[in-house]
Amino acid sequence: MSDSNFKWDGVILRCIDARTSDAVQVALQELNLHHCDVISVAGSVKNIVEESLYLLSQVEISHRLHSPAVIVLFAHEDCGAYGGSQTYGKDPVREQKAHEQELLHAAKVIHSRFPDMKIVKVYLCLSGEVHFID
Numbered sequence: 001m002s003d004s005n006f007k008w009d010g011v012i013l014r015c016i017d018a019r020t021s022d023a024v025q026v027a028l029q030e031l032n033l034h035h036c037d038v039i040s041v042a043g044s045v046k047n048i049v050e051e052s053l054y055l056l057s058q059v060e061i062s063h064r065l066h067s068p069a070v071i072v073l074f075a076h077e078d079c080g081a082y083g084g085s086q087t088y089g090k091d092p093v094r095e096q097k098a099h100e101q102e103l104l105h106a107a108k109v110i111h112s113r114f115p116d117m118k119i120v121k122v123y124l125c126l127s128g129e130v131h132f133i134d
């Protein structure tokens with residue numbers, strides 16, 4: 001085993017948007033996840049929903065090298081990769097529901113590829129609210 005092979009608590013998939021960084025940390029503390037690989041791309045799961053393989057390749061590397069038991073998928077309010085809140089007519093309920101659908105879609109894709117990983121879906125509001133999605 002090389003030095004790059006060790007076990008992390010989890011892997012997280014988040015947007016580049018630094019406005020969500022504090023809420024990401026709150027969610028990880030609630031989940032008791034301390035050491036995680038971090039995959040950060042604009043729009044987070046959008047890339048998976050659009051059937052690009054880039055993010056899945058990053059998850060695959062984390063999975064192979066660090067055996068994370070959990071993957072946490074983050075989406076957030078006013079995500080610029082989706083055109084921001086105005087895409088949803090600035091209706092926060094509609095916006096959250098749309099992002100929940102994206103998270104569900106991405107979770108199905110990830111589960112089909114990595115059935116051993118527990119998947120946690122989280123929607124973050126810019127107020128700092130953290131919503132765990134069933």
Ligand SMILES: [Zn+2]
Pocket residue numbers: 015016017042043044076078079080081
């Ligand atoms: Zn974003």
